[in-house]
Amino acid sequence: MSNINGKVYAMNAITPMKPWKTLVVKAFFLLLRLVKPLQKDLINLSFIEFARWVVIPRSRFPYVGQGQVKDEMKYDYLLFFSNFNGTWNQYIDAFADVLGSKLNLIWRWSEKFPGSNPVTGFKEYIARVQFDTDYYFTAYPQATANDLKSAHIVQASLDDLVQRARSCSPAEFSTAYLNFVIQVQGHLGETGEAPIVF
Amino acid sequence: MPNQNGSVFGLTILSPIIDDEKATPSHDLQIRKYLATLPTGPESPFAQAPGTHLARLVVMDDVVFVGYPAIEEHLQSKYLVFETNCDADLDEYLSGLAKAVPDHLDAIWSHCVGYPGVANSGAFIEYMKACQLETTLFFAAVNDKSVPVTLRALQTQRAVTDFIADHQGMEPARLQKEFLEFVGKLESEPVPKPGTMGPQRALKTGGRNE
Secondary structure, rough: OOEOOOOOOEEEEEEEEEHHHHHHHHHHHHHHHHOOOHHHHHHHHHHHEEEEEEEEEEOOOOOOOOOOOOOOOEEEEEEEEEOOOOOHHHHHHHHHHHHHHHHHHOOOOOOOOOOOOOOOHHHHHHHHEOOOOOEEEOOOOOOOOHHHHHHHHHHHHHHHHHHHHHHOOHHHHHHHHHHHHHHHHOOOOOOOOOOOOO | OOOOOOOOOEEEEEEOOOOOOOOOOHHHHHHHHHHHHHOOOOOHHHOOOOEEEEEEEEOOOOOOOOOOOOOOOOOOOOEEEEEEEEOOOOOOOHHHHHHHOOOHHHHHOOOOOOOOOOOHHHHHHHHHHHOOEOOOOOEOOOOOOHHHHHHHHHHHHHHHHHHHHHHOOHHHHHHHHHHHHHHHHHHHHOOOOOOOOOOOOOOOOOOOOO
């Protein structure tokens, strides 16, 4: 079991929903997908690299025949997979603080969901519906979501400077280099081993 | 298309695990045992095949009973969950996996019902798609950069940090010359392998917490 690789934590959760409520959840997800500004809080949280919700209708668990007994459930199920930086407690706290109302709109249709506030009940619920990861890979274990965003900013700024450096005078380069340093100075944090947090 | 966000694809696959009471240990345990020995760094199968940002494999034993008055129910099969965030086209990604790490795929999925093996690439892709679930909402913090582009950017970020620290207050002509040499060297370096931690850096001491 390995929920953690480098600076990323893999969370899996599954919650049951009455089938009629699935329609409401799907409509909300469609809205979130089409109206990108509604994802602003998720983007601003800035410690989620990738996350997804998957609704499995009660009779749509994958069925391949060949002796498999088909799953016919009474509930639809909502699967949630997240790849985030930091500890489980930090994540749930921030998730509940920043996204509280939106989380309620997503999970309030799941059975026994207590709401994201107070956070103690929310944490108990997540702990109950979470299941552990057996194998977890990341192509860049040394980096957080913010490191990735910063690295791309540094790369783009460097590419611009390289174009100019090949054809300008030393004095012009000096000015351009100074501007480059000002541009990237907030994006040069070191990547590497994750800090140990208890 | 809900499975895709920008150029990143969110693939979710649930493959039913063989339920054979005569198997010892059971197939789900055999998968878990194999996964426990699989390297997670640059030797990982997902590092050897192209296009994986992050991926996980999970044995899902059952659905969760959240307590009364909810109804308690159970799955007929255990499922192997494969969740991956990968570059571009799904067929290309799956055939890339099949070409690069066929032995690992067979060792893991041979415990799943109906798995045809990777020897027949078409049947393998068809099987994976039959077990695929459509993602309802897929979020990606960075959705327009491939794995190699990201690894290159992280390498650049580290190198630029060092260059700036080492070239403070330098005379412009020399700075320009050394900058162009630095860029040439950086561009000639290979893209780091996926799954590597990057170079070990000396610990900085003397911070205010010490």
